[in-house]
Amino acid sequence: MRKVNPWLKAALEYGPLILFFVAFMRLKEQTITFAGTEYGGVVGATLIFVPVLVVCTLALWALTGKLSVMQVMTLVLVVVFGGLSVWLNDPRFFKMKPTIIYAIFAGLLALGLALRRNWLELVMGEALPLTHEGWRILTVRLILFFVALALLNEVLRYATDPGGFMGLHLSEQTWVNFKTFGVTIGTFAFFIANGRLFSRYALPKESD
Structure with missing residues (x-):
């Protein structure tokens, strides 16, 4: 595994989770519209969280040349279940x-x-x-x-x-x-x- 600046690595690993929290705090009392559907609360934050996590995980892979089993499994489950939540707005x-x-x-x-x-x-x-x-x-x-x-x-x-x-x-x-x-x-x-x-x-x- 290639060495990466620890601050950058931490930002890529924990940044999406912090963004999810910030997005939820902004959207728990309001909604955003995407593809003609209104999303708010956890679903609205998930709509933002999923693509950011994908980008950050791919960036970690590009920088380090390796992903752990937990990172890969988490990414797959987030995309699948996050996608279902957004698709069904549930x-x-x-x-x-x-x-x-x-x-x-x-x-x-x-x-x-x-x-x-x-x-x-x-x-x-x-x-x-x-x-x-x-x-x-x-x-x-x-x-x-x-x-x-x-x-x-x-x-x-x-x-x-x-x-x-x-x-x-x-x-x-x-x-x-x-x-x-x-x-x-x-x-x-x-x-x-x-x-x-x-x-x-x-x-x-x-x-x-």
Whole structure:
């Protein structure tokens, strides 16, 4: 992978998500017209988010010469479910996308463990040198983390629908805040919380 200015890389990775949030804040009380149809709220923000994400992901590919499996899968699901939401003017499809992504990654990691092939270690082994047992524990915890995110997204998705969820009624702003900030903060908190695991199962340095 070719080296890229870290600020540029961060802008390309997180810029579309921030733009989605800004667009939603502007469109939650008004609409935009595209191809004769009015869009607002989550759908209006999705209409802006999808092409920007495509351009930024392609730019990352051109600059680095490589895309991760997560980036490719996210792009495909965003285009498919974001496109459905715009086409049908229905935000439920786009809100469903995070659940599918988290479920897929939890399933893939669990399948890897079942096959005695830790795919997380294969992908991140060079950046984070841990023993095989450390990778196994981290993978199990990450599976549970993805499952928790998927379940939480489903609760918020249904709770922001007109019918609510088991008496719980939330605004679309709640789901947007979760997607934009909650997942990012939760991911940082997850890895910080596993700091002791990283220390305990770190591979010894060559000089030791």
